[in-house]
Amino acid sequence: MPKQLTDFEVFPKHIGTWSGYWVRMDANAQEIERFEAEITQKIVDNQWLQTNTYHYADGRIVTNSFIGKVISNDEIEIEAVDIPLWENFTTIAREHGDSIIIFNIWNKTTGKLFATEMINLINNENKCRTSQSFTEEGKLKGLMLIVEKRISS
Structure with missing residues (x-):
């Protein structure tokens, strides 16, 4: 039986609220969008609960929620709660070492890799994420850089 999420090495270090900026780029690393976001992450009943609230320059605010369930001693499967498009994808997040989580997202129909994201917890207050x-x-579609600072535990 897999261990409890609270006993994982990296996920529990992310609990809290994070604020930061997101930069989306095309395949040539040309910036196409920049916005700010607040991410709340917690563990409840051995599930990863995450809410992302995006703040765009035009005043739009978009909120997405995710639930993660333990599937092994270092992996959780993530599902989007309120994003119908994400029903077409399988997302697995795996811990690496004591500070890195790598997300892989596959298209359920084709089995092809849709995206990979690496989160590096630089220290207790700062993390950096890169996404492809x-x-x-199978060609590069775009990149994303996310820099976040913890604003509450």
Whole structure:
């Protein structure tokens, strides 16, 4: 039986609220969008609960929620609660060492990799995320850089 999420090495270190900026780039690393976001992460009943609230320059505010369930001693499977499009994807997040989580997202229909994201917990107050997304043909579609600071535990 897999261990409890609270006993994982890296996920529990992310509990709290984080604020930061997100920069989306095309396949040539040209910036196409920049916005700020607040991310709340917690563990409840051995599940990872995450809420992302995005704040765009045009005044739009978008909120997405995710639930993660333990599937092994260092992995959780993530599902989007309120994003119908994400029903087409499988997301597995795996811990690496004592500070890194790598997310892989596959298209359920084709089995092809849609995106990979690495989160590096630099220290207790700062983390950096980089993401790569791919076309169905396996070519680089875009990149994302996310820099976050913990604003509450």
